[in-house]
Amino acid sequence: MKLGSVAREKTRSGFLAEVRRRSGTNPADCYQCGKCTAGCPLTFAGDLDPARVMRLVQLGQRDAVLQSRTIWLCASCETCTTRCPQEVDLASVMDALRIMAREAGLTQAAREVAIANAGLLGSVKSRGRVHEMMLVLQQNLRTLHLFRDAEKGPVLMLKGKMDPLGHKRGARDQVRRLFENVARMEAAERAASTTPRCACSDEGGEA
Amino acid sequence: MMSDTFEPKIVAFVCNWCTYTGADLAGTSRMQYPANVRIIKLPCTGRISPLFIMKALEQGADGVLVSGCHPGDCHYTAGNYHARRKYTIFREMLHFLGVEPERLFFSWVSAAEGRKWADLVAEVTDTVRRLGPRRSAWGEPVEGIAAPRLSANPVPFEAPAGTFAAQAEAMREKAKALLAGGEVGTVIGYEQGTLPGTARPAFVSTPEEVDRLVWNEHCHQNLAVYAARKPAKPGKVALVVKPCDERSLVGLLQENRLAREDVVLIGMACHGVQSEGALAPRCAACQTRTPALADPVIGEATPPTATADPRLEQIARIEQMAPAERWNFWQGHFSRCLKCYACRAACSLCTCERCLAEKAQPRWIPAPPDGAGNLSWHAVRAWHLAGRCVDCGACSAACPADIPLYLLNLKLAQVVKDAFDYEAGRDPAAAPPLTTYREDDAQEFIR
Amino acid sequence: MARVGVFICHCGENIARTVDCARVAEYAATLPGVAHAVDYRYMCSDPGQRLIETAIREHGLTGVVVASCSPHMHEVTFRRTVARAGLNPFLCEMANIREQCSWVHEDREAATAKACELVRLMVEKVKWNTALEPIHVPVTRKALVIGGGIAGIQAALDIANGGREVILVEKGPSIGGHMAQLSETFPTLDCSQCIMTPRMVEVKNHPNITLYTYAEVEKVDGYIGNFAVTIRKKARCVDEALCTGCGECQSKCPQGKLKTSVIPNEFDLGLSRRPAIYVPFPQAVPNVPVIDKEHCRYFQDGKCGVCQKVCPAKAVDFTQTDQVVTEQVGAIVVATGYDVMSSGEYGEYGGGRYPDVIDGLQFERLLSASGPTGGEVKRPSDGKVPETVVFIACAGSRDRSHGVPYCSKICCMYTAKHAMLYKHKVHHGQAYVFYMDIRAGGKNYDEFVRRAIEEEGAVYLRGRVSRLYQKDGQLIVKGADTLSGQPVEIAADLVVLATAIQARPGSDALAQMLKVPYDGYGFLSEAHPKLRPVETNSAGVYLAGACQAPKDIPETVAQASAAASKVLGLFSMEQMEREPTVSVVNERTCIGCFDCERVCPFGAIEHREIRDRRGNLLKVVSHVNEGVCAGCGACATTCRSGSIELRGYTDEQVFAQIAAVGV
Amino acid sequence: MSYAYFPGCSQQGMAAEFDRSARSVCDRLGIALSEIPDWVCCGATPAHATSHLLSIALPALTLAKVKDADAVATVCAACYSRLRIASHELREDAELRARVKEAAGVECAGEVPVRHLLDILCNDLGVAAIRERVKRPLAGLKVACYYGCLLMRPPKVVAFDDPENPRVMDEVLAAAGAECVEWPYKTECCGASLSLARPDVVCKLANDILREARDAGAHVIAVACPLCHTNLDLRQADVARQYGVRYEMPVLFFTQLLGLALGVPEKGLGLNRLIVSPKPVLEKLAAA
């Protein structure tokens, strides 16, 4: 691990400062007690445990963090946030890291998750509400797991849980405008930064 | 510092134990902040007299900051609680006089709060810098702003027929009895004045003289002003008192100026008194119409004629003015002040043997009757009566320049009532509000 | 005409880096009344001080301003300096151009300009300074020690052995404190009670010590050298003079029949039960029982009275009432100790619902030979000997989210001790310790922890436990080992939480009574963290032990002895000098309204009668008792006629400074 | 009290029975719900994982439509969490309020409190009132109340009960006559937001929860979130495949259980839509 200037990290332009700004919580407060790791239900699945993510953020290891699978596997259950003795809001840090990874185009580590997120938002954007069946189909199409959960289809149909025609829509125009505005505003807010792409305007465009 | 931006001079009064130490900590921690603040260190906020704030303004400070220990943390246990009460009133008074509230800052900064100190100084400096220099010197009007005038609406005086005469007779009877029985050596009451439609204080010491005494709607003076003075004749003094005058006695008892048994009170149930041909404004809605303390109470009171005190409306109008207008309103009135001190002489609670205004070393109040001298005098007078003034109207009545002193007094009485739920002159056993405190006294203005 | 000398210190580069000291000196020389102004590299150094002394003599200075660091740093130094040159020390003032100027400003111009102004302020002030002479007050050479734990015992014995009388007040029925509850002590593993009990007995037998147990300090009046302390001796309902300590009463108390008692034994932290009349533990001093009225049948419904009947000494007296005594003392040592955070504070650790999650002090009782299990480690729920014990350090400490960001200091050591003692008692057992850092600074401390790990086989896991829950009679502990980056799950039989050390509830009230500052956690504050660690800002009040901050036994004993030596130092004088910065009344203009008396927090205002030559009373005025006045100045602010001045902070001095700002 | 009802997307699709049973229960208990007109999706986890502004602006769009209601009522724990957090942040942060206004074109100050139905049942209505209206007590039914993660976390913003050991659902169902078992996995995460993307991960979490519920002796699990429901109900087949354990543990929305006790006809509860049928358990109970 190559360390940059940690002092610089803490000030102006560093990775740590950016995470702090975006998450609204200060990862530098983390003293590595590991309570988050101990409580995280997904530690087993990730490549970095949450405490380690915090440590790498403190050390300004942008690439290692943004390319990690852990940030995508975080289920946002907030167990870590709830129990952190230093009152670091880890869940918000994870959100910030996902947003940053996405902006940097670093979603390879957990494509499925990124695609799922984009899929849901796409559904919302076009319909105002989520269409679950479309979501599943899209997800499988985009991840090339064409038949994942396929056996559930008939069961769900039978139980009336999957209705191809169902689902009402809500305030579509308003929502569409909202998405566009958010995209525009965030692009403007990021104008000075190096971010190449905009987060929520594309509907899972990386597939 | 060398730029064109206005660099304000800010005086900070801080306590030695918390804020001064907190400021030291900011230094030890090398926290940077603007260089505009000059610290004056005192042992405790309890020692930081509100009049220091006035003095700083008088000397040209652009802003004043007062800071001490957080409640509960006072090195002397309660200095900050006492100080908080004083600042609560004094701050309101300065606002009422038209001092821009944004220039005064109060805060608690502990010895551990170097960061808070640094941030506070930055904020204070920035705020005052944005406000710019003071718009006028202490006691000088702001140029280009008209001084608004207030007019009072006179309430016609309607004396209840026959009542005064009957009361007067009973009062004279009592006075004669007291003198004849040797119970008192002097009765202080009222007699006919030498100008038409006036009455004046009268000192009688024999039963024969008593016939001089009168009781009518012109008996507006507060005879309690003589209560704490030594009588020329031997023996006790009996005072003819209206209910409002009697409240002065309560104040005098609280402050050990006399003992209850030193004086006999001939209490007069009240119908209000006249001022300039009409009912005195303070009497319009006055609820205190029957003496509570007096030995005999003579007559039956007339209930108040108005439901609302007309002077409150005047206060409200002053409060609606912009600070600069308010300032000029008062400078307009104070500019007439001759420093004759009739207000002080007529006040039954101004009992100091040596008034602060006469203290030459150091000089608290500029002596000449000019802008600064007059403003400081009236501020100190009102401040010293805060929580003590019983609204007898004597000062305003005595003023040859017709300065509406009652507005200041009444405003501060309101502040005291609102903030500390205290009314002067009601309970001889109560602790005066500026000599006591509650740990949960409001402190919204303190950051 | 004043002749003021101004001395500008560079403080090496500390001031000179941002303040042009030479220019400040040049400027100071132009101020009216300044006779001499000079700058120098280190004013507090020997040559610097000599520079001042010489200048005072050569220039006939009447006042001195030293512009350097904070007066909190060197005011005493420079006052002594001017005194050596024959000038009254109170004619020396300091302008703080370091902490409040050079260190907080970067702009050299601005900082220099401000330094000039700060110097001007103090020059104007010092012109109004007057020579002040120290105040002498008599000293009552008797001490009060509040708290009968090891800190209080040590302080009391040291003072008593130094030949001075001591009153030791203990809230509980026996002295001994927490130390009496401990099993063995780190790092030597000597038996706590074995070393404690003899000291307790020594207290009881010492001719210079008056012991009040089951008593509380209610009121403290007065000031250093002259405190009047009101102590409430709560009714024990057992006559101390008659009781022989035979124990008959407690064995016969119907509330104490072993199985039926519902009264938790405080000494065992609820791990056992006790009768309603009881001696808290067998080695208690005094060995006199006390009746717990809340649980006593006689006091609750008037029936019973068995203890009175069985007492062979006729010592039980239900009619006893609280007694209030007043004692005159010259110094007070506060040794009120600490409390441990409840193990129920953590919802994720069961929130107090699991009987087998206990705190460290409870585990001490399980280890102690005098404990509820006779020293056998048996868990509370079913008495089973735990085969797996998880110790969780920092359970509450260093936890901002639970309001305790500080380190409790002793847990690392006692947890290692616990792991070790457990292993000694349960040879086949396994101890796991979750920790964040191991803080083992101290003689033989780190070796001790290493021994627990290396020789006693305790498994140390670096991480906090996120959660634990009960399942199948065990406690599932979900922690992490951050060193391997892995979550860890342990099925334990017993979990011991090293809960945070906290200030005693009510310590804030005690502090207010003693006028001692305290921090946001309720720990009492020392006068200076480094240089006056056992003194407080309330003169004559000293601190010993954990009431000031968490500390272990050696440190506590050291501090207690230090406090005792301070007391003995004070008592070495018959009279004591006090700072003369007190209030003084102008009797000529005082009208005796006594508003000053109402605001004085120290009761320093007295009434003085002024009489003429023939003895006629002219008036009654205020008078300041200089021995009591602490110099806060609230009276001076309250006096409307300006008839009270606070020496050293007179209105003249303040006005001079205000005016100097306006210039 | 009047409640503006936010059903949430899932309650229109996969979890329509949650919506249906909630409405039936509220109807029975005299709680008036009026659906927010033209509401839009709360954005769920994907929104806050993608854009903070979006995650606030979406709920704001819905919240701005709330008129004349004392509170917004939600049934889905995820919707509740998102709406409540959005409303909290809008209340606290004026700058954010301005940005949201620019993005969503609506003004929302987060003034109307967002409440979960359990909160309303326990704290507005009270369990005593529920107990009074119970017609068919769920006597003998052992229920593991599963709260999931979002109902109580982060506690500073959303919790209306002890975040480590919540009791509200237990109390509501106890009032309905059920026996609620103590079990340790009440608030463990089921991995809901990963349901689509990482079914493998979700399976492990579901297995843990199902196992603990079974070990605690529960006949059924009660949930308050459609995502939890999907993971625990639908994924039991995958769990069986992946871990070789067949739990056959019925997973019901708490509203369904409450509805049963209140005597709501089965049609109004949508019990038939559950993958693991509760019929055997319920029948056994009725027989006992």
Added chain:
Amino acid sequence: MAKALRTEALLDFLRAVQQDARRLVAPVEEDGLRLFRAVDRVEEITLAEGNTRWSFKEVLFPRSEALFHYRLSGGSVALQEPDQPEGETVVFGARPCDAAGLAVLDAVFAPNGRPDPDQAPEHEDPFYRRRRAQTTIIGLACLEPGPACFCTAVGLSPTGTAGSDLLLTPLPDQGVFLAEAVTEKGERLLAAHAHLFTDTDDTKEQATRAAEGRIQRTALSGVGGPLATLFEAPPWEELAARCLGCGACAFVCPTCHCFDIVDEGNAAGGSRCKFWDSCGFALFTAHTSGHNPRATQPARFRQRVLHKFRYLPERFGVQGCVGCGRCIATCPVNMDIQEVVAKVTG
């Protein structure tokens, strides 16, 4: 031959006067009371009968003025003369009592007869002298003296010319002001505005009689004599028992001239200020030692009476009281100097 000014031409006259002088001081209404103020527009002037609240003496003897300013630097003191910005001043509307009071001020501050800038005696007040030389007094006779007035009791008249440079007496029936030039200044004023004045045969005798007839208060006879022996004799204690000890009487009085001097300033500099003082204040005679030769309020009140009615006539040959009645009207407790003097001498 007397001159007349048509009533409606008064403002034209005043306007013209204002243009010549730097400052016109006249009675105006302010917050319900009548005061002398420098006026911008002559329309502000009030011609109402009766007296202003206090006299115009502050035009010549300001209530507060700087004698000099000083700055301190190092060991040196730099002095600076104060500005006297008033310049040529015309006072309009001075009542004959107030104008007569100038005799006392002149006697004290410019004792060399009428003030002459070139002949400065040793103990004169240069500030007063300068202002006095630059000031012209246009008196305005009283037609309706008030209840407190007693000028006739001290030998003056409501239409008296003493002290005025030019006296205007309103003759309402004729619709004119009778204009009498009393001094050269008055003559010059008339000459400068001759076009506004016409010759007239009217006299003020009738007006004088009518006005004097309105004054009810008894004449104070031989006040110089009896008072000389009454220092201890009369019951001052009783007469002045109610006196509160304020300075109102002195400050509204046209002849009171006592002042105090203090330095107002700080370490860098300041001003030496002279300002009104009153013998009614206890502090007036207080010694640094604490001793006060006039220890009681009656002693102070006696000083006020004797100073006006005995010391001034004795030492300066001027009448100390002009009978304007202001002290009686403004006193909060109606201390009545006329009543007292009448009582002790009568």
